[in-house]
Amino acid sequence: MKLLGRQTWQFAQDVFVNAAGTAVGPMESEGPLGALFDKRYSELHCNEKNWELAERRLMEDAIGSCLMKAKLKNEDINFFLAGDLLNQVVTANYVARQNQIPFLGVFGACSTSMESLAIGAALVDGGYAHRVIAACSSHNATAERQFRYPTEYGGQKPDSATFTVTGAGAALVSHQPSSVRVGAATIGKVIDLGIKNPFDMGSAMAPAAADTIATHLQATQTTPADYDLIVTGDLSGVGSPIVKMLLHEQGIDISKNHRDCGLMIYRPDQEVFAGGSGCGCSAVVTYGHLLKELIEGRLSRILVAATGALLNPTMMQQKESIPTIAHAVTLERVKGVST
Amino acid sequence: MATKEQQQAYAEKIKPLQPKPPYFINCLKAFVVGGFICVIGEALQKFYMTYFNFTTENVGNPTSATLILIAALLTGIGVYDKIGQFAGAGSAVPVTGFANAVTSAALEHRSEGIVLGVATNLFKIAGAVIVFGAVAAYVFGMIRYAFKILL
């Protein structure tokens, strides 16, 4: 049985992440991980005419670098699983129109990175695909104009707000041995503890992250000490202490090895409020940074819990609270396999 | 679905971990920037009254038009949103904030064309001010005029 408990998938020993590609905007390039990203744009428009095209370019670049590293072409890929934050996941749709890989659109807001990776690994493990590309993207300006205000509008944001990462990440999953294997994945439940402030998504998402991490640990019968890092997607400076507190109440102590992608991607002195957010946040940090750490042996086992605020501006105006979700994936270093 | 009690308990629990807005600093910034914009307005009023023969009655017209032009330009070159993040209500409450709301919405939707993008979205944010202003003026005007006739 590949199912552990109610909602956790245990993959066979031969599901690997073969390659990954990342592309980011200017703020992310200047951040502490900047040098690790494959494609870096110094300008938010990414040499395109409008914001939506810029985001599309980022996703195409991420997939391009990923395929180039794996020395594969679009035709070699069975399925393309992708999503983004925009209505009808337009970025993914238009990228799929271009690359002509059979496509499944995925939406999990900022948790899309791990959602698509988990589904991709399940397809490969189940024998339904040889090679799958899992990708997602976000762009600060497309997100601002869809979820908040026009980019040039002078509204003041509070310190609890997060800053949408401009970036895209793509990963190739297959049976082809490599030094990083996808171990297990937990699909989260939608959790809503009544937070209504779209400028405080960290507080809204922390319970979902705590629930998924606790479920994953229990199902896989592991403890936080079994992981070098437990990484959350974009809880930022506000949500990170909350998730630690919530897990601590359940007797799980992640304070030693917890990191948050939203806090890793920017320097503390960059003006990003409480930290980074968006699909691109967990995607570029996981695929650009953490994966390298695993390959080069500085980490041997990590749990990435990508968090998503399933926010909709219309629902916010109708006074609904923010439903949230988190999906967790274990990535493990495989010894003795060269890539 | 979480119950009301669970929601309240969570809100209570995370309260100490949530950043509080720096009330005093924010108010100070709003005061200084808002006051400064008004000082520019005052200078413009004196200028138009001295050199263009405007009166106290109608000097508001060229003054606000000039302020609107400045704010629209600052929005166009991507500066007003930075001022707004710094000053909060200090740059939102003066008429320049109205101009920023109009211009930023128009500018943002330029990618959807001039008619459906720019023109349709021009009053997307600022329109609420005109709607409420007109409705309020109508209602108060009716009441005040009715009183005037009756008394």
Add this chain to the structure above:
Amino acid sequence: MDYVWAFVVGGGICVIGQLLMDVFKRTPAHVTTSFVVLGALFDAFGLYDQLIEFAGAGATVPITSFGHSLLHGAMASAEDHGFIGIAMGIFELTSSGISSAILFGFIIALVFKPKG
């Protein structure tokens, strides 16, 4: 002295707006619409003109003066045309503000590109 009072009164109105945003968690759109209604309300009692007299641009530059001008135009026109005049005069005094916002907003949108 005109400048001092313009600064203090204009800044003070902005501080009230800031408190509405920070303490009562209102959006800037809520704050400005409330202020326009308040401006009209103050004018209905004849108070806003006194504030302008005292603070000059400190009272005419904040968006509250938009509400005041809307009502002022309506009342002036009501003098001549009765109840119908209210509708006729509402935008009388504010037309330069609205039309310049439309014109400049439109032109800027054609000339510039959002910077993000």
